[in-house]
Amino acid sequence: MYFDTHTHVNFAAFKEDADEVIGRSLKEETWMINVGTQIDTSRAAAFLSAKHPQGVFAAIGLHPVHTWAQMLDEEESRFNTREEYFDTSKYQSMLTEKVVAIGECGLDYFRIPKDSNQEAVISKQKAAFIAQIAFAKKNNLPLIIHCRDAYEDVLQILKTEYPRGPGIIHSFTDTWETAKKFLDFGFYVALNGILIFDKTGKLAEVVEKTPLDRLLTETDAPYLTPPPFRGKRNEPSYVQYVAQQMAKIKRVDLAEVANQTFHNALNLFKIQA
Ligand SMILES: [Zn+2]
Ligand SMILES: [Zn+2]
Numbered sequence: 130m131y132f133d134t135h136t137h138v139n140f141a142a143f144k145e146d147a148d149e150v151i152g153r154s155l156k157e158e159t160w161m162i163n164v165g166t167q168i169d170t171s172r173a174a175a176f177l178s179a180k181h182p183q184g185v186f187a188a189i190g191l192h193p194v195h196t197w198a199q200m201l202d203e204e205e206s207r208f209n210t211r212e213e214y215f216d217t218s219k220y221q222s223m224l225t226e227k228v229v230a231i232g233e234c235g236l237d238y239f240r241i242p243k244d245s246n247q248e249a250v251i252s253k254q255k256a257a258f259i260a261q262i263a264f265a266k267k268n269n270l271p272l273i274i275h276c277r278d279a280y281e282d283v284l285q286i287l288k289t290e291y292p293r294g295p296g297i298i299h300s301f302t303d304t305w306e307t308a309k310k311f312l313d314f315g316f317y318v319a320l321n322g323i324l325i326f327d328k329t330g331k332l333a334e335v336v337e338k339t340p341l342d343r344l345l346t347e348t349d350a351p352y353l354t355p356p357p358f359r360g361k362r363n364e365p366s367y368v369q370y371v372a373q374q375m376a377k378i379k380r381v382d383l384a385e386v387a388n389q390t391f392h393n394a395l396n397l398f399k400i401q402a
Contacts (some may be wrong), residue, residue, distance in 0.1 A: 133159055134345045134346065135299045137352075138178055154183050164273060165232075168216075175223045175228055178225070179227060183250070186229045191234060193235055193236050215234075231265035234257065234261040234278035235281050257279065259286060269294045272297070280369075299349075300347070321355075322353040324371060325374050
C-alpha cells in the first residue's frame with residue numbers, strides 16, 4: 130500500500146475525470162488526502178472524501194498565496210477565490226470524520242508580487258497561519274504546512290504556537306538541518322517528485338538521515354510530475370515513484386518504505402485501515 134498524503138484531485142485540472150483518477154489510484158493500492166487551498170477547493174476535497182467509502186480523505190485550509198493582497202497567476206485566479214482572512218465558521222461547517230487535517234497553510238514568500246507591500250502581505254499570511262494553528266488545535270487535527278522561502282519564520286511561529294505538533298512539513302525542499310528542527314517539533318517530513326529531480330543531494334541527505342517512521346510520500350498532483358511521466362499531469366498513483374526513490378536512497382526494499390510510510394500516514398491522521 131502507498132499513501133499520497135498531499136494531492137489535489139479536488140482542483141480544476143481533474144474536473145473531467147476525478148473519479149477515474151481516484152479509481153486508478155485505489156486500484157494501484159494508493160490512498161490519498163486531497164488538500165484544500167481555500168474555501169472552494171476545501172469543499173471539493175471534503176466532497177470527494179464523502180463520495181468514496183475507503184481510501185480518500187480530505188484536508189481543509191487556506192493556502193498562503195490565497196490570502197488577501199496576493200496576486201494569483203492567471204491560471205489559478207480563474208478557479209480560485211481570494212480570502213481576506215481564515216473564516217473559522219466557514220471551515221468548521223466542512224468538518225466530517227473524513228476530514229483528517231487542517232491545511233495547506235503556512236507561509237510563501239516566493240510568490241509575493243514585487244510591486245506589493247511586502248510587509249502587509251507577510252503579516253496577512255502570518256495571521257492566517259496562526260488562525261489555522263488554533264483551529265487545528267481546537268479540533269484536535271494535525272496541520273499540513275506549506276512553506277516556500279520562509280522556513281525560518283515558519284519555525285519561529287511553530288516555536289511559540291505549536292511546539293509539539295502534530296503535523297507535516299509538505300513538499301520539503303530545505304536542508305537536513307532544517308528538517309531536523311521540524312522533527313524536533315514532532316513533525317513528519319513529506320517529499321514528492323522534487324526528490325527525484327533534485328541534483329544537489331540535499332534532499333537525498335534529508336531522506337537518508339530522517340528515520341523511516343517520520344517520512345511521508347506525496348505527489349502534490351497535478352504539479353511536480355516525476356519521471357517517467359514528466360511533462361504530463363501528475364496523479365496520486367505516481368506516488369510509488371517517490372517511494373522507490375526513498376528506498377534507493379535508504380538502501381531498503383520498496384515494500385518496506387511503502388508499508389512504513391503508509392502506516393505513518395494512518396498514525397498521524399488517526400485513520401483505521
Ligand atoms: Zn503546497
Ligand atoms: Zn499543495
